[in-house]
Amino acid sequence: xxxxxxxxxxxxxERGSWDFxxxxxxxxxxxxxxxxxxxxxxxxxxxxxxxxxxxSLAFFLMIIIAPPIETLIFQAFPIFIVRSLKGILRIQIIAxxxxxxxxxxxxxxxxxxxxxxxGGLYFGFAYARWRAVSSWRAFWVTTVCHIIHNGxxxxxxxxxxxxx
Numbered sequence: 001x002x003x004x005x006x007x008x009x010x011x012x013x014e015r016g017s018w019d020f021x022x023x024x025x026x027x028x029x030x031x032x033x034x035x036x037x038x039x040x041x042x043x044x045x046x047x048x049x050x051x052x053x054x055x056s057l058a059f060f061l062m063i064i065i066a067p068p069i070e071t072l073i074f075q076a077f078p079i080f081i082v083r084s085l086k087g088i089l090r091i092q093i094i095a096x097x098x099x100x101x102x103x104x105x106x107x108x109x110x111x112x113x114x115x116x117x118x119g120g121l122y123f124g125f126a127y128a129r130w131r132a133v134s135s136w137r138a139f140w141v142t143t144v145c146h147i148i149h150n151g152x153x154x155x156x157x158x159x160x161x162x163x164x
Contacts (some may be wrong), residue, residue: 009125017130017141025148028122033156036114043109058163062154067146068139074100074120075127075142076135089128096124119149 012020053061075096082092097120104116126145130138157163 012125012129017137020126020129021141021144021148024122024126024145026152028119028145028149029152031122032114032118035118036110039110039113045108045110053163055158055163058157059154062150063147067143067150070100070103071123071127071139071143071146074103075123076139079124079127079131079138080135083131092128092131093121093124096127097121100124115153119146122149 012023015023078095078099079092082095087095097117100120100123101112101116104119105112107115123142123146127138127142130141154163
């Protein structure tokens with residue numbers, strides 16, 4: 001199983017930054033959505049208090065504010081620390097994903113796992129992969145992946161009437 005996952009993600013190393021952004025942004029959502037549905041059926045939808053806001057405020061927070069700030073806090077900072085301690089790529093990604101998921105568990109187990117852990121693994125991978133090129137490229141590629149992920153999630157949430 002792990003060798004299949006490794007082969008899958010190794011395929012991303014050869015992609016250009018824009019192709020990488022679209023694929024990671026979409027794939028992270030495609031993987032997390034069914035997980036969210038199953039977890040919501042088991043545990044309930046959770047306390048999505050952050051969605052009790054206007055459509056325009058939700059758009060502003062989900063697409064403009066959260067991606068760059070979360071990239072700095074949950075990808076750039078922990079990966080910088082782990083890299084400075086000579087940690088391998090896998091540890092960089094795991095450290096980033098753990099912090100990202102902890103921040104999302106305040107919304108409940110469904111969001112913590114589907115958005116936090118799964119999204120955190122994808123965004124941690126994005127940052128760690130592009131950090132090999134430069135921290136600037138890593139920041140923007142990861143931020144754009146996150147914007148794509150959140151943008152599509154925003155459309156689904158708005159269409160489902162989950163946003164005020």
